[in-house]
Amino acid sequence: MWTKQWQMALYAVLITVSMVLSVAIYAKRDTVQKMRLRHIELMTHRQNIELFLLTRKHLPQNLAEVSTAPTTDPFGRPYSYDAKTGAVSSKD
Numbered sequence: 001m002w003t004k005q006w007q008m009a010l011y012a013v014l015i016t017v018s019m020v021l022s023v024a025i026y027a028k029r030d031t032v033q034k035m036r037l038r039h040i041e042l043m044t045h046r047q048n049i050e051l052f053l054l055t056r057k058h059l060p061q062n063l064a065e066v067s068t069a070p071t072t073d074p075f076g077r078p079y080s081y082d083a084k085t086g087a088v089s090s091k092d
């Protein structure tokens with residue numbers, strides 16, 4: 001009788017540990033994907049700013065003027081744009 005109860009308890013612990021690990025792995029993968037997307041969006045903004053500068057001979061006043069890419073990063077933080085230098089960044 002005790003053996004069956006111990007087996008059930010062991011199964012419950014194993015299932016719980018597996019679920020916790022699965023959630024942790026998924027959360028990490030989601031973060032990595034967001035970081036990759038942020039990198040691509042920053043490259044897009046920077047390329048659009050360069051093209052704008054080459055064609056119009058001045059820097060845009062804001063990101064909306066130059067790009068259709070999102071103005072917030074995948075983590076929900078706004079991209080920072082310096083209209084004097086044309087630098088675009090995202091805070092980590």
